[in-house]
Amino acid sequence: MLVERMRPFTSTIFTEISRLAVETGAINLGQGFPDTDGPASLLADAAANITERGVNQYPPGPGMPSLRRAVADHQRRFYGLEVDPADVVVTTGATEAIASALLGLCEPGDEVVTFEPAYDSYAASVALAGATLKPVPLHPPRFGFDDDELAAAFSDRTKVVLVNTPHNPTGTVFTRAQLVRIGELAVAHDAVIVTDEVYEHMTFDDAEHVPMATLPGLAGRTLTISSAGKTFSVTGWKVGWIHGPPELVAAPRAVKQFLTFHGGAPLQPAVANALALGDDFYFSITTDLTRKRDLLSAGLRAAGFDVLTPRGTYFVVADPRPLGFDDGVDLAGKLPGLCGVAAVPVSVFCSSAAGVAATRPLVRFAFCKRDEVLTEAAERLAGLRG
Ligand code: PMP
Ligand code: GLN
Numbered sequence: 001m002l003v004e005r006m007r008p009f010t011s012t013i014f015t016e017i018s019r020l021a022v023e024t025g026a027i028n029l030g031q032g033f034p035d036t037d038g039p040a041s042l043l044a045d046a047a048a049n050i051t052e053r054g055v056n057q058y059p060p061g062p063g064m065p066s067l068r069r070a071v072a073d074h075q076r077r078f079y080g081l082e083v084d085p086a087d088v089v090v091t092t093g094a095t096e097a098i099a100s101a102l103l104g105l106c107e108p109g110d111e112v113v114t115f116e117p118a119y120d121s122y123a124a125s126v127a128l129a130g131a132t133l134k135p136v137p138l139h140p141p142r143f144g145f146d147d148d149e150l151a152a153a154f155s156d157r158t159k160v161v162l163v164n165t166p167h168n169p170t171g172t173v174f175t176r177a178q179l180v181r182i183g184e185l186a187v188a189h190d191a192v193i194v195t196d197e198v199y200e201h202m203t204f205d206d207a208e209h210v211p212m213a214t215l216p217g218l219a220g221r222t223l224t225i226s227s228a229g230k231t232f233s234v235t236g237w238k239v240g241w242i243h244g245p246p247e248l249v250a251a252p253r254a255v256k257q258f259l260t261f262h263g264g265a266p267l268q269p270a271v272a273n274a275l276a277l278g279d280d281f282y283f284s285i286t287t288d289l290t291r292k293r294d295l296l297s298a299g300l301r302a303a304g305f306d307v308l309t310p311r312g313t314y315f316v317v318a319d320p321r322p323l324g325f326d327d328g329v330d331l332a333g334k335l336p337g338l339c340g341v342a343a344v345p346v347s348v349f350c351s352s353a354a355g356v357a358a359t360r361p362l363v364r365f366a367f368c369k370r371d372e373v374l375t376e377a378a379e380r381l382a383g384l385r386g
Helices: 004-009 013-024 040-051 065-079 093-105 121-128 147-153 176-188 246-259 267-275 279-303 328-339 353-359 371-385
Strands: 088-091 111-116 132-137 158-164 192-196 222-227 240-243 306-308 315-319 363-366
Touching: 004 121, 013 328, 040 267, 065 088, 065 240, 065 267, 088 093, 088 246, 093 121, 093 158, 093 192, 093 222, 093 240, 093 246, 111 121, 121 132, 132 147, 132 353, 147 176, 158 176, 176 192, 222 246, 240 246, 279 306, 279 315, 279 371, 328 363, 328 371
Parallel strands: 111 132, 111 158, 158 192, 192 222
Antiparallel strands: 088 240, 222 240, 306 315, 315 363
16 A cells, blocks of 8 residues: 555665564664664753643744754854754754655656665655655765765756755765765756765764855755754654755755644753754764774774775675675674674665666665673674684
8 A cells, every 4th residue: 555656665684684683682783873872961961841840841843942052053063054043943854854854846747866775764765755866976985975966966856955964874974076066067957955964973083074054155045954853862762853044954854844833842942952062072972983983993903804894874884705795784684693793784875776786786784782692792793704
């Protein structure tokens, strides 16, 4: 009975691999979620909102004023962006922000340019909107794009270019020059830029997160998305947001009213307070994750994988061909049984045959776990060498 356009999307890789991990008792480095909760002040604040302050009824449709103000303050503090809190819409996670933006902006037949591999909700949301996905390959091992391939993906039907930086699943952080080029093409084709920046505080080494909306001339055509789930390690809370110029943000605001109306009332003011945490908190995200990335990467290398070192996010892509595996889907299915660690294949994040072929051997591991869990995972992976 399911409508045709949703038939390719009946299950997600995260559901499948997490179920496999539970069944086998494997360490789950597949689905990306931390195994420690966010800042204690955030958790206590949310609990008090429920039990002491009675913040338990519907929040206003566009979100609690305190959170919309806090998002605007955060954008000024970190990026120098001037955002009117009236132009911020709080959503049920970044997932609803992405879906409501695409549903609100795309007519059936419009085209959405995005990079692949891509976070799995992109293709599904484009399909829900009845639009057509135009994937641009990111080429391993560095996951850059080819300028001709990018330019060729744009047409007079392009309505949206959907950008994700830092990028899941590859760990790429687009450079300023790459983002400027994407922006030029968006301007040339009069496309809206929808930019998913949920990993904005997770960059390593010399990588710098550049929000699309900060680039000259782009703020007026850009919708920026982020979420508390990643920054504050509360992926189950599903508190996200989207902001942009009034005429653009009106689109997701209208749609989301009829997807969820709204949720997360007691969580929203707690997230508002957490967004104002001091620089030491934000600094610790990077230092902790850099250590974890290096810990897991060393374990993967010692186990025989080639590691495609990420510059952002909490994912690392590994190439198992030196170990004799050339099919990531097959390996991800076997890995829990072989060594008690779960990972996800990268090719399932691709919708074009070329993308699937280019990423076929690769698997993605999440390193947002306690150090001792990563150490244990590394020891288990070492068993793969036999
Ligand atoms: N975009 C990307 C790139 C992600 O990795 C995630 C995390 N699953 C999301 C969006 C969804 O975020 P949320 O959990 O806030 O809906
Ligand atoms: N963002 C997480 C990941 O990419 C999990 C997403 C999900 O479970 N839908 O692993």
